[in-house]
Amino acid sequence: xxxxxxxxxxxxxxxxxxxxxxxxxxxxxxxxxxxxxxxxxxxxxxxxxxxxxxxxxxxxxxxxxxxxxxxxxxxxxxxxxxxxxxxxxxxxxxxxxxxxxxxxxxxxxxxxxxxxxxxxxxxxxxxxxxxxxxxxxxxxxxxxxxxxxxxxxxxxxxxxxxxxxxxxxxxxxxxxxxxxxxxxxxxxxxxxxxxxxxxxxxxxxxxxxxxxxxxxxxxxxxxxxxxxxxxxxxxxxxxxxxxxxxxxxxxxxxxxxxxxxxxxxxxxxxxxxxxxxx
Amino acid sequence: xxxxxxxxxxxxxxxxxxxxxxxxxxxxxxxxxxxxxxxxxxxxxxxxxxxxxxxxxxxxxxxxxxxxxxxxxxxxxxxxxxxxxxxxxxxxxxxxxxxxxxxxxxxxxxxxxxxxxxxxxxxxxxxxxxxxxxxxxxxxxxxxxxxxxxxxxxxxxxxxxxxxxxxxxxxxxxxxxxxxxxxxxxxxxxxxxxxxxxxxxxxxxxxxxxxxxxxxxxxxxxxxxxxxxxxxxxxxxxxxxxxxxxxxxxxxxxxxxxxxx
Numbered sequence: 194x195x196x197x198x199x200x201x202x203x204x205x206x207x208x209x210x211x212x213x214x215x216x217x218x219x220x221x222x223x224x225x226x227x228x229x230x231x232x233x234x235x236x237x238x239x240x241x242x243x244x245x246x247x248x249x250x251x252x253x254x255x256x257x258x259x260x261x262x263x264x265x266x267x268x269x270x271x272x273x274x275x276x277x278x279x280x281x282x283x284x285x286x287x288x289x290x291x292x293x294x295x296x297x298x299x300x301x302x303x304x305x306x307x308x309x310x311x312x313x314x315x316x317x318x319x320x321x322x323x324x325x326x327x328x329x330x331x332x333x334x335x336x337x338x339x340x341x342x343x344x345x346x347x348x349x350x351x352x353x354x355x356x357x358x359x360x361x362x363x364x365x366x367x368x369x370x371x372x373x374x375x376x377x378x379x380x381x382x383x384x385x386x387x388x389x390x391x392x393x394x395x396x397x398x399x400x401x402x403x404x405x406x407x408x409x410x411x412x413x414x415x416x417x418x419x420x421x422x423x424x425x426x427x428x429x430x431x432x433x434x435x436x437x438x439x440x441x442x443x444x445x446x447x448x449x450x451x452x453x454x455x456x457x458x459x460x461x462x463x464x465x466x467x468x469x470x471x
Numbered sequence: 472x473x474x475x476x477x478x479x480x481x482x483x484x485x486x487x488x489x490x491x492x493x494x495x496x497x498x499x500x501x502x503x504x505x506x507x508x509x510x511x512x513x514x515x516x517x518x519x520x521x522x523x524x525x526x527x528x529x530x531x532x533x534x535x536x537x538x539x540x541x542x543x544x545x546x547x548x549x550x551x552x553x554x555x556x557x558x559x560x561x562x563x564x565x566x567x568x569x570x571x572x573x574x575x576x577x578x579x580x581x582x583x584x585x586x587x588x589x590x591x592x593x594x595x596x597x598x599x600x601x602x603x604x605x606x607x608x609x610x611x612x613x614x615x616x617x618x619x620x621x622x623x624x625x626x627x628x629x630x631x632x633x634x635x636x637x638x639x640x641x642x643x644x645x646x647x648x649x650x651x652x653x654x655x656x657x658x659x660x661x662x663x664x665x666x667x668x669x670x671x672x673x674x675x676x677x678x679x680x681x682x683x684x685x686x687x688x689x690x691x692x693x694x695x696x697x698x699x700x701x702x703x704x705x706x707x708x709x710x711x712x713x714x715x716x717x718x719x720x721x722x723x724x725x726x727x728x729x730x731x732x
Contacts (some may be wrong), residue, residue, distance in 0.1 A: 219663035364526050367544060369570040369621055379569070383560045460560040460601040 214353050225404050228429040236434040240266035248272075266419075266438065273404060273415045274442065280339025281400040285389070288344045292351025293385055298375070304354070313349075317403065319343045321410040330413050332336045339403030346387060354388035355381050390457045401443055477502050477547075477657035478523055485518050491520045496532070498614030500625070500678060503655040507668040516661040517553070523659060524550050534724065535707040536625065549623035550702040551614055551631045557602045563589065563613045564598035570621040580665050582664035588616040588641045592646060612646070619650060626651075628660045632667070644670055645700045652697055665716045668692075669709050670700050674700065677719040688719045 208225025211230055218229040246262030248271060262268060264273055295302040320337055329333040358380055388395075416435050423431030478500040485493040492515035500506045508516050521527040523638035524535060525545040536543040536548070550556075557566045572578065589598055592612040602610055611631060618626060632640040644667060651658065662668055664718045668675045669692055677688040692712060694703065 298503065361552045361554055361556040364524070365550060365552060366558070366569070368526075368548060368550050369617070370546075370573040377574060379559065379573075383558070386732060400677065456665075459605070462718070 197318060200347060213328025213385055225427075226429060228433045232430040232439065233258050233433045236308045236430050238433065240264055240438075269415050269419050270438065270442075273408065273417065275377065275438075275444075276335040276339065276407075276415065277397070277400045277405040277446075279336045280302045280343055280404055281331075283336065284340040284400065285347055287340070288352050289385065292348045293355060293377070293381060295348075296352045296355025296385070297381065305442065309348075313345045318406055318410075318428025321407055324407070330411055332414075335404045335407035335412065335415070339400040342399040342403040343396055344420075346399055348394065350388040351385040354385040387458060387461065390454055391461070393454055394447060397446045397450055398443065401439070401446070404408040405439065475502050476500070476505070477536070478659060479533075479538075480519075480529075481533045481535075482524070483522065483534060484530045485515065485522060485527065487518070491683040492549070492681060493522075494685050496685050498686060500657045500659050502624075502657055503567055503657045504674045505651065505660065505671055507608040507672035507675045507680060508659065508661045509665065509668045509678045509720070510663065510684060511720070514678045514681040515683040516663075516678060517629050518660055520550065520629050520659065523609070524548050524627055527551075532629050545625070547623055548619040548627055549621045549626045550630045551618045553628070553629045553633060555602065555610055555614070555629065557610060557613055559602050559615070562601055563594065563598050563605065563609075564677070566602070567616045567620055568615065574688055585616070585620065588620045589613070591614045591650065608635055608643065611635065611643055615643075615647065615650070619654075624656055626658045626660075627658050628658065633662070633664070641700050647671065647681055648696075648698055665713055665720075666704075668716065669712050670695070670698065670703055675716060677716065683704050690715060690719065 211242045214227065217227050239263045244265035246264050248260045248262070249269035250257045251261065252260065253256070260268070260271075317338065320341060323450045324337045325332040328337055362468050363376070363380060366376060371379060404415075405417040408415040409421055412418045412421075416439055420432050420435035422428075423435065478498070480496055483493060483496045483498075483499070484491065496519065498506075498508075499520075505583075508538050510516055518527065522529050523536075523542040523545065525539075525543050536545055537721055543696055553698045558569070561569070564582055564585050568578070568581040571581035571584060586598060589595065589612075594616075595608065597605060602613070602619050605613065614631070619629075632643045635643060648671065658671075660668075660671060672692050675690045675692060675729060676686045677690065679687050690712070692708060694706070694712075706715060708724055
């Protein structure tokens with residue numbers, strides 16, 4: 194199949210789905226549940242171009258500055274993205290550090306393993322009320338929830354990566370004169386990073402899920418908050434608009450990270466990575 | 472007298488769990504000598520190299536390297552493994568320069584020397600390739616360059632060319648002979664290929680099938696050096712040696728201690 198045909202087919206499929214949606218939405222009773230594409234677009238446009246879009250930045254109780262945007266959406270979007278990126282980076286760093294540490298100290302890993310399994314078995318979403326009580330309705334509780342999801346994904350990958358380094362590789366580098374620290378830097382860390390880089394996509398997805406769910410469960414700002422407000426008034430079009438905004442962000446992250454992944458794991462055997470990488 | 476011995480094993484035993492892999496092995500490698508260990512697959516030949524490298528402790532007997540008892544990792548040894556031990560996330564050049572970088576040489580100088588070694592093993596076009604982009608034979612060349620640049624006085628090789636096709640294997644043997652001839656380091660080379668042993672070695676130690684394998688014959692290979700892998704094929708003397716090794720391998724006495732623990 195040529196490139197043009199492929200994209201034509203994809204465009205046709207999109208058009209077909211939108212037509213089906215419009216056709217369903219023509220019925221007023223049904224439109225209450227499925228919304229209307231036109232109304233969703235209008236809502237998106239309202240978000241982007243009208244309303245109060247100011248965001249006050251505080252440090253402790255001290256007002257730093259106030260950002261002004263041309264629409265309601267921007268401050269909420271900015272908050273959600275900030276939370277996601279923070280959860281992603283902090284979860285990544287902590288997962289990497291703890292994974293390396295436990296991977297290199299098998300005794301400790303054996304002592305801790307039931308606790309780690311238990312912690313990972315806890316459905317993370319149920320932690321949200323706790324986190325809100327501890328950290329308040331601000332971004333900290335959302336970031337924390339995102340971290341609990343990201344941390345374990347990264348941790349298990351890194352731990353596995355460290356444990357599965359080939360013994361011949363280790364023996365070779367040791368015989369070539371590496372001390373323990375060099376062994377970590379030259380063998381363990383790159384092996385662990387290899388696993389991490391190949392799962393960046395999944396990991397940012399988890400950060401997103403944690404953050405938005407956190408917003409649903411108690412917040413004053415963020416896309417999750419907007420969706421929650423709309424849901425309370427049975428405004429299906431606004432809910433759908435919120436979902437579309439989130440989807441676009443997720444896709445954007447996906448594209449950015451896929452590029453990063455390719456660059457960082459050039460040493461890996463490249464497989465055909467067109468569809469369904471997740 | 473011990474000073475002329477690069478490696479000496481006296482009455483060495485090794486076990487895997489409770490299974491006796493090596494029983495009462497006596498073995499010496501003189502300075503600058505190329506010794507092949509020949510034996511059927513699974514006779515504990517790899518274990519022998521692990522012992523010599525200090526990767527595993529012996530369960531009995533004594534191992535000396537340059538006259539000193541071997542304690543822990545053997546710092547005089549360089550090991551070429553049967554399977555790839557190149558770092559997959561480093562390019563060919565970075566893999567070869569690794570031993571120099573570990574020694575604290577700055578990256579520029581290390582890479583200069585590494586590039587020279589890559590040329591010497593016949594790889595000029597691929598310094599920036601990662602191992603997965605290289606063929607099996609090319610990876611072996613990189614591994615050989617890495618082992619040689621380390622400049623250890625004892626080179627341990629565990630069937631390094633076994634996985635290659637026949638032509639590539641012969642080319643690699645020729646390359647090894649040429650590079651070894653320049654510096655004459657001591658080599659302990661494990662193989663199950665009779666031709667390979669005759670082509671390369673000064674001395675061939677024949678081991679019997681495991682468990683509890685040991686050296687059952689010590690055969691000198693008096694073929695003149697430098698050797699040419701191609702002409703050795705038709706050489707009557709090497710044919711006679713082949714027969715001798717064949718008999719040594721084929722008419723094995725029954726293993727005396729066949730206890731499986």
